[in-house]
Amino acid sequence: MIYALLRPMLRYLDAEDAHRLAIHALKAWPRGGAKRTDGPLAVQVAGLDFPNPLGIAAGFDKDAEVPDALLGVGFGFAEVGSITPLPQAGNPRPRLFRLEADRGVINRMGFNNGGAEAAVSRLVRRAGRPGIVGINIGANKDSPDRVADYATMARLMAPLASYLAVNISSPNTPGLRALQDEAALTGLLDAVLESRGRHGPPVFLKVAPDLTPADIDAIARIAVDKRLGGLIVSNTTISRPVLHSPHAGETGGLSGAPLRDLAQQRLRDFRKATGGALPLIGVGGIASADDAWARIRAGASLVQLYSAMAYAGPGIARTVTRGLARLMQRDGFATIAEAVGTE
Numbered sequence: 076m077i078y079a080l081l082r083p084m085l086r087y088l089d090a091e092d093a094h095r096l097a098i099h100a101l102k103a104w105p106r107g108g109a110k111r112t113d114g115p116l117a118v119q120v121a122g123l124d125f126p127n128p129l130g131i132a133a134g135f136d137k138d139a140e141v142p143d144a145l146l147g148v149g150f151g152f153a154e155v156g157s158i159t160p161l162p163q164a165g166n167p168r169p170r171l172f173r174l175e176a177d178r179g180v181i182n183r184m185g186f187n188n189g190g191a192e193a194a195v196s197r198l199v200r201r202a203g204r205p206g207i208v209g210i211n212i213g214a215n216k217d218s219p220d221r222v223a224d225y226a227t228m229a230r231l232m233a234p235l236a237s238y239l240a241v242n243i244s245s246p247n248t249p250g251l252r253a254l255q256d257e258a259a260l261t262g263l264l265d266a267v268l269e270s271r272g273r274h275g276p277p278v279f280l281k282v283a284p285d286l287t288p289a290d291i292d293a294i295a296r297i298a299v300d301k302r303l304g305g306l307i308v309s310n311t312t313i314s315r316p317v318l319h320s321p322h323a324g325e326t327g328g329l330s331g332a333p334l335r336d337l338a339q340q341r342l343r344d345f346r347k348a349t350g351g352a353l354p355l356i357g358v359g360g361i362a363s364a365d366d367a368w369a370r371i372r373a374g375a376s377l378v379q380l381y382s383a384m385a386y387a388g389p390g391i392a393r394t395v396t397r398g399l400a401r402l403m404q405r406d407g408f409a410t411i412a413e414a415v416g417t418e
Contacts, residue, residue, distance in 0.1 A: 090171040090180075090385075098136070101389070104144040115400055116151070118411040120354045120376045121277035121304030123207055123237055127151035127396045128411050129367060132358050132379035133211035133240060133281070137187065139194045146206040149392030154379065155194070156211030157242045160227050162190035163215055166247060173385065174320035174331065178362065180382045182311065183327030185247045186213050191231050198235040210236040211281070216248050222263050226270040233275040241267055244283035244310035246328045252283055257293040264301050277304025284309035284334065284341045284359060291341075295348035305354035305376070308342045312359075331382035335360025339373060343418075346374030351416055362387070364398020371399075371411060372418040 088096070116127035130152040131145050139155040146153055165187025172181045188194070194210075201208070210232045214224035229239055243254040243263065254263055267278060280303055282294055298306055311328025318333060338359025345355055357375030361367050362383035370378050384391050399411075408414040 086173075086175075089169065090173050091168060094135075094171065094385075097389075098140055101141040101144040101148075104141070104147055115403065115409075116396060116411060118376060120356075121238060121279075123277070125151045125207055125377065128371065128375075128377045128399070129392060129395050130154055130207075130209075130356075130377060130379040131384070131392075132381040133157055133209075133242065134182075134184070135381050135384070138189045139197045139208075139210070142208045143201060143204060143206065145389075145392075146208075148389040149396055151396070152207035152209060152237070152377070154209040154211050154240055155198075156188070156240070157186050157213035157245070158188050158191055158194045158210065158228065158232070159186055159213045159215045160191050160218075160224050160231075161215050162193070163187060170327070172322035172325050172327075174318060174322055174333070176319040177323070177331070177333050178383075178386060179318070179320070179329060179331030179333040180385060181322060181325045181327045181329050183247045183325070185216065186245065191228060195231060195235065198232075202235065207237040209238040209240050209279070211240040211242050213242045213245070213248070214251070221251070221254065222266050225263055226266040229267045229270040229275075229278075230272075233271045236276045238277045238279055238304055239267070239271060239275075240279045240281050240307060242281045242310070244281050246283070246285075246311060246313045255282065255286070255290060255294060257297065260294065260297055261301075264297065264303070268301065279303065279305045279307050279356065281307040282309055282341075282345075284312045284337045285314060286341070288344070291344050291348050295345055295353070299349055299352050303353065305356055306345055306349070307356040307358060307379070308345050308375075309338050309359050312337055330359065332360050332362060335362075335366065339370060342370060342373050342375055346416060361395075362391075364395045364402055367395055367399055368402045368414075369418075371414050372416070374416040374418070376412070376415050
């Protein structure tokens with residue numbers, strides 16, 4: 076209700092300034108207590124017990140400033156980052172654009188973040204608190220060895236992360252998506268897994284929606300062979316469906332409602348390519364319980380959202396999870412796990 080009152084004013088702010096205001100507001104949010112992991116929406120993925128399957132995607136809390144507040148507003152898990160070894164400013168502003176008429180967002184942020192050292196200092200302070208916090212790791216734009224960057228991040232963040240998410244699918248760092256190539260990806264994951272250590276947290280891989288069938292098959296095979304914890308499907312898209320907003324011509328990654336159908340199809344593609352042998356995390360265009368439920372029925376064990384929160388506010392987490400409980404009961408499933416892949 077508070078967000079509904081503030082939203083007309085927030086529309087007049089630059090989108091990135093409004094985002095920073097949201098982070099500051101969440102810093103004042105009372106920290107939530109531990110959530111039940113045996114409730115009706117609880118699900119286990121990669122050995123982790125999630126109180127519900129809805130997470131906040133990477134990109135919202137880039138510097139790990141408010142993970143506990145995000146858990147407190149109802150998300151089952153929070154993914155912070157992307158975090159790079161060294162601080163970097165990202166691309167020039169403006170670089171974040173609301174597509175009001177399309178319920179979408181275009182961003183070309185460029186992995187702007189305060190770097191690993193600052194993030195570690197924050198994450199160390201929350202050590203021992205309940206809740207699943209994943210850490211999304213990236214490479215610096217000007218790094219001479221991006222694989223070494225990912226290995227460094229895996230080593231630094233493994234002791235602090237519930238899971239690590241390897242982000243090689245942002246369209247806003249030149250050349251980054253080339254790491255999805257079969258040979259490059261194999262070498263990258265070997266380096267990350269070795270640096271994480273034998274007893275480190277599960278590793279998830281975040282992939283782009285703009286992949287060919289051959290890419291999908293190769294990534295799925297490698298992910299299964301490397302025994303990853305899961306695949307996050309998908310990041311923003313460089314494709315452009317018909318859009319109606321004034322900022323439709325901006326370059327960058329498109330997210331929100333215009334991405335929904337493409338992300339849903341990529342999830343189906345990866346479900347088929349993996350044969351259900353690997354957990355999938357569905358993200359892209361999820362804005363309602365119906366969207367989340369459709370992604371679960373298509374094969375996602377977990378789902379994430381971000382862009383929709385720009386339009387609906389933080390209350391969207393409880394709205395979606397309550398709706399999921401109703402949909403699960405309506406369709407006769409006792410658990411989320413029973414519904415996965417039953418489309």
